[in-house]
Amino acid sequence: MAPKRKSDTQDVPEIEVLVESFLPNQDASAGAGPSVQPPAKKRRVQKPKDESKGKKAEDDAPKPKRWQDVVLDGEGTGDGVSIYDDCNDIRRKIRALQKTPGFKITPWLRDIGNVNSNSYGRFMKATGPSGGAENGTYVCAYKYFEKVRILEGKKKTPKRIRAEQEVIGGHDLVDRRRMWVFMPA
Template sequence: MPPKRKSEVLEPVDLTVDTPEAESEDDYAPAVVKPAAKKARKSDVAEGSSSGAKKGKTADEPKKKWFEIKLEGEEEGDLKIYDDCNDIRRKIKALQKQPDFKVTHWLQAIGNINNNSYQRFMKASGPTGGASNGTYYAAYVYFEKVRIAEGKKKTPKRIRNEQEYLSGMPTEERRGMWVRG
């Protein structure tokens, strides 16, 4: 009957023990090569921390949830928008790649957005394509709150847009419009 395991086939040979078979230097003694030991992974988690908190952060600091943050002008629907539609679509696509992300749950959470409206916004193209869509405003508010909750800095493009569009980005689609100069 053939052996079922590798360990039954390959028996380790101890080369440090003098055996009568390997007395001369010309004899070849088969040796089993052991795989290299794996290195332990290094973690950013502080020692003794079971909460997963990163080094340098205190466990006493409560982390705010995105929905607890209130933005100036949000209640009136008068929040100034500084990301264009392409940026928002890019952020949504990145969000969709996260495990266990469900678009319908997210649309419900950001303001009960209709799936048809969301689909039209995602199919639009260009920096102002879909700017009048409700998904654009609701998604911008969500991503701004998440940015603040995570303590992330504004991007250089965002800072440039704040300087260029003092009253926020236009919320109407500019495709098909005549511009007089």
């Protein structure tokens, strides 16, 4: 009958006796057991300590800035951030971001503001410059792209500059196709 576990076969002392009986005779000075040496153990390499455990790193090393560290105008206030890119621009930027190697959408949605994947899907399926403006993905993705632009030191596009001059206070977060307009008869 075969053993159920691997450990059942390893702990049997009878196997060691059988192995010793098949080894060639050795002189008495070598000792009673066989001259088989165990394999050398790998040396452990001590990993650097994590900064989050209370140890301060050296201040001489420059810390790389992250996009989360950038603060936009109006962020943290009740008014919110003024948005100057329309929904089509944000969708175009998201599609370009998806083409970068190693990019995964789910961790990115979690990083930009814990956006639901269903909300993201509805935003990406919408069309038009105001299609999806009511969606939370629009605001979170705009903040992400704006912070990355500032972090990388890129200039504003001509369309963006034109939008800042024409649309005071940023685009409305309303899908214009869903609005009702009443006119006098």
